[in-house]
Amino acid sequence: MKRMPFPIVAVVLILSIFLFLRTVPVQAAADLEAGINELAGQISKNMRATGKKKIAIVEFSDLNGNITAFGQFLAEELITRLFIISPGQFEVVERRQLMRVLQEQKLTMSGLLDARAMESVGKILGIDAIVTGSITDLGNSVKVNARLIGVDTAKVFAVASTSIPKVGTVASLMEKKAIPPPVYSRNTMVSSVKPSPAFVSPRPTHSPFPSFQNSFLRVTVQSINMSKNKTVLSLVLRFENITKKDILLGVRIDNNGNRDVTLVDDKGNVWAIAKITGIQLLWSSGYSATSSCRDYSQYTVFTPHAKNTVVMIFKSEKASDGKIFSFGADLYRYIKDKENRYIQFSIGISDITCNKREHNKI
Numbered sequence: 001m002k003r004m005p006f007p008i009v010a011v012v013l014i015l016s017i018f019l020f021l022r023t024v025p026v027q028a029a030a031d032l033e034a035g036i037n038e039l040a041g042q043i044s045k046n047m048r049a050t051g052k053k054k055i056a057i058v059e060f061s062d063l064n065g066n067i068t069a070f071g072q073f074l075a076e077e078l079i080t081r082l083f084i085i086s087p088g089q090f091e092v093v094e095r096r097q098l099m100r101v102l103q104e105q106k107l108t109m110s111g112l113l114d115a116r117a118m119e120s121v122g123k124i125l126g127i128d129a130i131v132t133g134s135i136t137d138l139g140n141s142v143k144v145n146a147r148l149i150g151v152d153t154a155k156v157f158a159v160a161s162t163s164i165p166k167v168g169t170v171a172s173l174m175e176k177k178a179i180p181p182p183v184y185s186r187n188t189m190v191s192s193v194k195p196s197p198a199f200v201s202p203r204p205t206h207s208p209f210p211s212f213q214n215s216f217l218r219v220t221v222q223s224i225n226m227s228k229n230k231t232v233l234s235l236v237l238r239f240e241n242i243t244k245k246d247i248l249l250g251v252r253i254d255n256n257g258n259r260d261v262t263l264v265d266d267k268g269n270v271w272a273i274a275k276i277t278g279i280q281l282l283w284s285s286g287y288s289a290t291s292s293c294r295d296y297s298q299y300t301v302f303t304p305h306a307k308n309t310v311v312m313i314f315k316s317e318k319a320s321d322g323k324i325f326s327f328g329a330d331l332y333r334y335i336k337d338k339e340n341r342y343i344q345f346s347i348g349i350s351d352i353t354c355n356k357r358e359h360n361k362i
Helices: 006-023 032-050 069-085 095-104 115-125 169-174
Strands: 054-057 129-137 141-150 156-165 211-213 217-227 232-241 247-254 261-265 270-277 280-285 300-302 307-315 324-335 341-353
Touching: 032 069, 032 141, 032 156, 054 069, 054 115, 069 129, 069 169, 069 341, 095 115, 169 211, 211 341, 217 341, 232 300, 232 324, 261 307
Parallel strands: 054 129, 247 280
Antiparallel strands: 129 141, 141 156, 211 217, 217 232, 232 307, 247 300, 247 324, 261 270, 261 324, 270 307, 324 341
């Protein structure tokens, strides 16, 4: 039998290896954390490559344009991860700030992708790009495709993607509808009454235990009671650490006695926070964090899977007949690692139904 010349053998071998590599499937992220980190890393790299400095992140939707709790969760987590992996390199607009501008411009999330609307919002917020994307349910996994859109051209200039196993938190969030986040006005820093139409969820029934969840914390409403004179509310929350390690959390309070905590009812009444127990208060000057935020001993430790009760007392200047409430809060998490850093994150819970029973005194 005649042997093939060496050059031909070499070419055949190289082509075989090439075709093999082309057919090897792309490996999915090991878990939710890895998938989000992968997306954030790709987005960060694209931002640095294009020289863009400020972005806003929009909730991810499914192929039919519907926004689930998972799409909302992705947007929140990407804001936090981008801040962690790229500190000082570029700025990410806080989601409620984006929602406020959309409300002022009478736009929905889908309307934001119109070229003129995008340019207008871009000028108001001073952003260079908007990050949005889609979520595709593939059965055992979820494919996430992110797109970076330039506000000046309304065209996609970069993409990012990952595949995440559809288990645990991912599967649970995929089944839930998105909830409207608390939206703050520019001057008063109080919740607006009406959420963006893009996030209005159906109201035939209200869950007795509405909740919020991110990658490390689950917050569930246990009860909300109103005093007989309808001017005092007691909100009881259960904080649950859903990780395998301790987490350190705190609520910021400035020197003027203002907390970054809000409660608004369906009558448009804004309730002011009066007292918080069950979680450490972190003092700051104005809106800049001070040494208390950098001192881990000032934080409350939440052990893995422990269910901690946090009670918040709210007061109103006038009596209110509100029955459905939306709650929002900005918290700090201290991360003990080589850098000993702290991050700020937001929680929001809507459709909270006030308990029927009333108290003379709370």
